Amino acid sequence: MKKSLKNIFIFLVFLFLFLPIIVLVIFSFNSSELNIVFENFTLNWYINLFDNRELIEAFSNTIIIAIVSTIISVIIGTLGAIGLHKYDFAFKNVINKLLYIPIVIPEIVLGISLLSIYTLFKLELSIYTILLSHIVFSIPFVVVSVRSAISNNVDVLENASYDLGASNFQTLFYVTLPSILSGVKSGALLSFTLSLDDVIISYFTAGPSSNTLPLKIYSMIKTGITPDVYALSTILLLVVFIVLTISILVQMRSIRRNSI
Amino acid sequence: MDTVVVKLVNVSKNYKDKTIIKDFNLEVYEKEFLTILGPSGCGKTTILRMISGLEHVSGGNILLDGVDVTNVIASKREVNTIFQNFALFSHMNVEDNIAFGLKMKKVDKEKIKVEVEKMLDLVKLKGYNKKYPNQLSGGEQQRVAIARGLINSPKVLLLDEPLSSLDYKLKKEMQVELKRLQKKLGITFIYVTHNQEEALSMSDRILILDKQKKQQLGKPMDIYNNPNNKFVADFIGESNIFRAKVVKIVDKYAYVEIDFAKKIRIINKDYKINDDIYIMIRPENITIGNYLKENSIEVKVKEVIYNGSVSRVIALFGNKEIKINVKNSDKVNLKEDITISFNTKNICSFVK
Amino acid sequence: MKKENKFFKYLSLFPISFYVIVLILLPLIYIFCLSFLTSDYYGGINYSLTLSNYLNLVDLVYIKLFIKSFLIALVSTFICICIAYPFVIFVSQKKKIVKNIIMTLVMVPFLTNSLIRTYGWIVLLRKTGIVNTFLEDLNVISSPISFIYNDFGIILGMVYTLLPFMILPLFSAVDKIDKSVIEASYDLGSTSFKTFFNIIVPQTKVGLFNGSLMVFIPAIGYFFIADLLGGGKLMLIGNLIKNQFLSARNWPFGAAVSISLVLITFGLVKIYQKIGGKMDDLGGF
Numbered sequence: 001m002k003k004s005l006k007n008i009f010i011f012l013v014f015l016f017l018f019l020p021i022i023v024l025v026i027f028s029f030n031s032s033e034l035n036i037v038f039e040n041f042t043l044n045w046y047i048n049l050f051d052n053r054e055l056i057e058a059f060s061n062t063i064i065i066a067i068v069s070t071i072i073s074v075i076i077g078t079l080g081a082i083g084l085h086k087y088d089f090a091f092k093n094v095i096n097k098l099l100y101i102p103i104v105i106p107e108i109v110l111g112i113s114l115l116s117i118y119t120l121f122k123l124e125l126s127i128y129t130i131l132l133s134h135i136v137f138s139i140p141f142v143v144v145s146v147r148s149a150i151s152n153n154v155d156v157l158e159n160a161s162y163d164l165g166a167s168n169f170q171t172l173f174y175v176t177l178p179s180i181l182s183g184v185k186s187g188a189l190l191s192f193t194l195s196l197d198d199v200i201i202s203y204f205t206a207g208p209s210s211n212t213l214p215l216k217i218y219s220m221i222k223t224g225i226t227p228d229v230y231a232l233s234t235i236l237l238l239v240v241f242i243v244l245t246i247s248i249l250v251q252m253r254s255i256r257r258n259s260i
Numbered sequence: 261m262d263t264v265v266v267k268l269v270n271v272s273k274n275y276k277d278k279t280i281i282k283d284f285n286l287e288v289y290e291k292e293f294l295t296i297l298g299p300s301g302c303g304k305t306t307i308l309r310m311i312s313g314l315e316h317v318s319g320g321n322i323l324l325d326g327v328d329v330t331n332v333i334a335s336k337r338e339v340n341t342i343f344q345n346f347a348l349f350s351h352m353n354v355e356d357n358i359a360f361g362l363k364m365k366k367v368d369k370e371k372i373k374v375e376v377e378k379m380l381d382l383v384k385l386k387g388y389n390k391k392y393p394n395q396l397s398g399g400e401q402q403r404v405a406i407a408r409g410l411i412n413s414p415k416v417l418l419l420d421e422p423l424s425s426l427d428y429k430l431k432k433e434m435q436v437e438l439k440r441l442q443k444k445l446g447i448t449f450i451y452v453t454h455n456q457e458e459a460l461s462m463s464d465r466i467l468i469l470d471k472q473k474k475q476q477l478g479k480p481m482d483i484y485n486n487p488n489n490k491f492v493a494d495f496i497g498e499s500n501i502f503r504a505k506v507v508k509i510v511d512k513y514a515y516v517e518i519d520f521a522k523k524i525r526i527i528n529k530d531y532k533i534n535d536d537i538y539i540m541i542r543p544e545n546i547t548i549g550n551y552l553k554e555n556s557i558e559v560k561v562k563e564v565i566y567n568g569s570v571s572r573v574i575a576l577f578g579n580k581e582i583k584i585n586v587k588n589s590d591k592v593n594l595k596e597d598i599t600i601s602f603n604t605k606n607i608c609s610f611v612k
Numbered sequence: 613m614k615k616e617n618k619f620f621k622y623l624s625l626f627p628i629s630f631y632v633i634v635l636i637l638l639p640l641i642y643i644f645c646l647s648f649l650t651s652d653y654y655g656g657i658n659y660s661l662t663l664s665n666y667l668n669l670v671d672l673v674y675i676k677l678f679i680k681s682f683l684i685a686l687v688s689t690f691i692c693i694c695i696a697y698p699f700v701i702f703v704s705q706k707k708k709i710v711k712n713i714i715m716t717l718v719m720v721p722f723l724t725n726s727l728i729r730t731y732g733w734i735v736l737l738r739k740t741g742i743v744n745t746f747l748e749d750l751n752v753i754s755s756p757i758s759f760i761y762n763d764f765g766i767i768l769g770m771v772y773t774l775l776p777f778m779i780l781p782l783f784s785a786v787d788k789i790d791k792s793v794i795e796a797s798y799d800l801g802s803t804s805f806k807t808f809f810n811i812i813v814p815q816t817k818v819g820l821f822n823g824s825l826m827v828f829i830p831a832i833g834y835f836f837i838a839d840l841l842g843g844g845k846l847m848l849i850g851n852l853i854k855n856q857f858l859s860a861r862n863w864p865f866g867a868a869v870s871i872s873l874v875l876i877t878f879g880l881v882k883i884y885q886k887i888g889g890k891m892d893d894l895g896g897f
Contacts, residue, residue, distance in 0.1 A: 024731070117642055200836070
């Protein structure tokens with residue numbers, strides 16, 4: 001097949017993936033609220049955004065939940081992955097198998113089972129139950145990505161460290177963690193984005209007064225979304241793009257460094 | 261050279277139901293270069309790891325400088341290891357790798373700096389401070405690993421097949437280098453390898469290990485010339501080994517018969533008539549022709565391989581192939597019947 | 613050392629074990645038990661064992677709903693495969709840095725809110741949306757086309773939301789194929805078509821199944837896609853579960869539906885393992 005045809009195909013797939021995103025970016029600058037034709041350029045939605053208390057609160061809840069759940073999941077998941085790699089114990093295989101459950105079962109099942117257990121333990125649904133639920137589905141992803149970074153080589157490096165006189169904790173901080181950092185990083189990134197965008201599990205575990213951005217948007221869709229939400233999404237998208245561009249640049253640099 | 265630095269007393273190691281080492285004894289002297297040589301799976305790396313403390317012993321005791329360290333953890337033993345694939349910390353530069361041991365002991369920063377420079381000088385890597393392991397060649401990585409292992413000034417340096425990942429030429433260079441370092445520093449080296457050439461060229465003593473058992477311990481030349489048993493004879497250097505039966509004993513000599521009732525005179529080692537033994541002759545100790553008047557056999561030339569300075573003749577004695585080294589292969593013709601002979605003092609014999 | 617070592621062992625293993633037992637195992641067991649109980653009129657739970665929830669599932673209404681939900685998930689998966697395969701093959705032929713950039717860009721939609729992206733399709737495709745208005749203005753159509761609020765809408769939404777989950781595992785599988793094998797195939801006179809089915813598909817079947825799982829399973833449960841892009845009466849298994857738990861408040865029945873779904877999932881995962889798939893590759897992007 002011709003190269004140009006292949007490139008056209010790649011372009012079409014990207015068009016499909018990005019078309020709705022492009023639409024919302026464009027309409028975030030539109031003076032009309034109807035989203036059918038572009039009338040005039042305006043920045044009003046970006047200014048009004050900060051007056052929309054509910055939206056800002058939902059947004060900050062989302063960010064706080066994402067950050068806190070990521071930190072906790074990364075700590076438990078990383079330590080767990082190291083422990084499961086290092087030590088043998090009676091139910092290790094069972095624990096390992098059960099860890100996959102949140103990854104494979106439909107999110108809705110995880111959502112309703114958490115809802116049920118919170119009800120059983122009489123936990124009042126609130127922002128804290130959302131947080132706990134996000135930790136629940138993030139940990140396995142952290143464990144899996146950290147585990148992929150723990151190769152046999154890490155064992156050898158730890159041995160070298162003990163041999164050179166380092167204690168267990170010195171070895172953990174100076175050798176083990178730096179060696180598996182790439183896995184920890186990608187686990188953290190994964191759990192952060194999963195938390196940021198989660199609708200289904202939050203939907204079941206949120207209390208009546210606690211709101212996250214996805215839930216807020218979900219409740220707005222039926223009545224129509226106002227362009228200030230587009231504006232907020234556009235800002236987020238911009239942040240994402242900046243972060244990704246930096247990561248690509250770092251990648252390019254490391255490729256170049258290794259090719260010397 | 262008679263102070264014992266490392267002493268293993270009746271050491272055993274079991275892993276799950278498998279015995280890896282049983283009742284193993286060893287004394288290693290100060291300033292000695294000892295090589296533990298054996299095929300893979302013979303337990304040599306396990307011995308090294310037990311000395312370093314990375315592996316617990318299942319029984320017995322390990323003494324370091326006369327002190328029992330059997331229950332002392334790896335990080336507290338004054339022993340350091342050079343690992344097979346160097347095990348350099350890839351997230352640290354050369355300087356930090358080398359300084360690691362001192363940093364862990366919380367040594368003063370200025371002093372660490374001085375020590376690191378000393379080490380870099382010692383392994384000829386001056387100016388490499390800020391490079392990362394993935395920017396170094398195999399030989400340079402090896403030097404960093406050595407510097408890192410030496411900076412704690414250990415009583416003993418353990419080397420676990422450190423040259424196995426290097427190419428042939430580099431291996432040769434590093435052999436000389438390691439020997440130089442060991443002499444200069446006067447530190448005891450315990451070196452593990454399956455490569456006999458490394459063992460012969462560097463060691464003061466060689467310990468040969470097979471099937472979890474000590475086979476022979478001695479100076480390289482003694483081991484080469486007087487192997488204890490068939491395994492050692494086969495494992496070290498090239499050899500021609502024959503089954504033989506003792507038929508006559510005269511003074512300090514014994515006469516044995518090999519396959520075709522040929523009588524060979526060997527040195528008697530308390531053999532009795534009708535003992536079944538093995539005799540071994542190195543290819544370089546066989547002469548073509550009947551000049552020696554004793555110990556000669558008739559063979560048929562099967563192959564002649566030109567090898568530069570020395571050529572290899574393979575001859576058939578019955579069905580048995582015999583390896584012979586000759587300086588000048590012109591005289592030997594294919595399929596020709598020739599007589600070969602060997603001196604009694606060059607024949608080794610052992611019971612198993 | 614012994615003491616310190618034990619301490620780290622407990623420090624690392626206790627939290628994860630506690631988490632697995634209390635927050636994964638216990639909820640599932642609870643749901644499992646729940647599925648054998650019944651609910652009273654007020655949404656409370658009667659503690660008497662029954663199989664009625666499972667027997668109720670064997671009702672034509674629910675069978676139809678299951679079949680429909682699976683068909684939609686299956687069609688969505690198939691479409692994702694048809695888009696993702698050529699895409700990843702073409703991308704794998706690019707230079708390393710270009711590959712990295714393209715695959716990072718595929719991740720970008722992940723990082724923006726999926727609801728707002730779905731809403732973008734509503735803005736584009738509804739009857740008064742951009743596409744219909746545009747076509748009407750050009751007089752290509754006389755009355756607006758119903759792109760969404762039907763099965764097509766649901767499938768579009770599923771494919772759109774889940775396509776990256778197909779692309780990522782398939783890409784890492786295709787990118788691992790030794791390029792000389794493909795060249796050898798051409799060299800031996802094979803056509804692109806034959807090379808694809810004889811070389812590429814067999815060598816990437818694990819990645820393909822991985823991607824299919826990552827599309828198919830969520831597609832059964834993504835109730836919000838059906839809510840937003842489907843017609844009012846249409847329901848997926850996900851919507852059924854949601855309704856039982858939130859509006860009908862018949863938790864035991866919802867639990868029974870969920871348990872059936874979990875069993876189906878486990879079955880699919882078993883098949884994935886049978887063909888040589890590794891669990892760590894699922895969801896490990």
